Amino acid sequence: SSERLSLVVDCIDDVNTKADLLSYCVLKGIPVISALGSGAKNDPTQFCVAQGLRDIENDPLATKLRKIFSMRDVDLSQVSFVYSSQKP
Numbered sequence: 001s002s003e004r005l006s007l008v009v010d011c012i013d014d015v016n017t018k019a020d021l022l023s024y025c026v027l028k029g030i031p032v033i034s035a036l037g038s039g040a041k042n043d044p045t046q047f048c049v050a051q052g053l054r055d056i057e058n059d060p061l062a063t064k065l066r067k068i069f070s071m072r073d074v075d076l077s078q079v080s081f082v083y084s085s086q087k088p
Contacts, residue, residue, distance in 0.1 A: 005078040009033040015061060019068045026074050036083040037061035046086035059083050 008025050009031055018034065025032040036059045038047070053069070053076055056062040057076040061082065069076055 005030050008032040008076065013061075015064045018061075019061065019065060019072075022065075022076060022079060026079065033080040035040050036065075036081055038082075038084045039085045041083060041084040043084070043086050044072070046084045047050045048083055048085050050083065052079060053081060056081060056083050058085065064073065067082050 006032055008021070010018060010021055010025075012021060018060075022032060022034060033049075036056065050056050051067050053062050062081070065076075
C-alpha cells in the first residue's frame, strides 16, 4: 500500500520484538511512541515522557533496550518513551 503511517504506538513487552519494531520505525522515518515497563507502578502522577532512553532511570526495560541498541546503528533520540519515574 502507498499509505504512510502517521504514528506507531508500541506497547510490546518482549524486548527483542520491541527493539525490532523501534529499529524499523526509526530506519523508515515513522514516528513512534513506546511504552516502557510500568507494571506494579501505582502512582499515575509519576508517568513521564522522554525523548530517547538516555535519561530514563528505574526502568529495567529501558536498561535492556540501551544494551541492545548499543550494538545497533540506530539512533533512538527522537523516539518518545512513556515510563514511570516511580521507584520499584
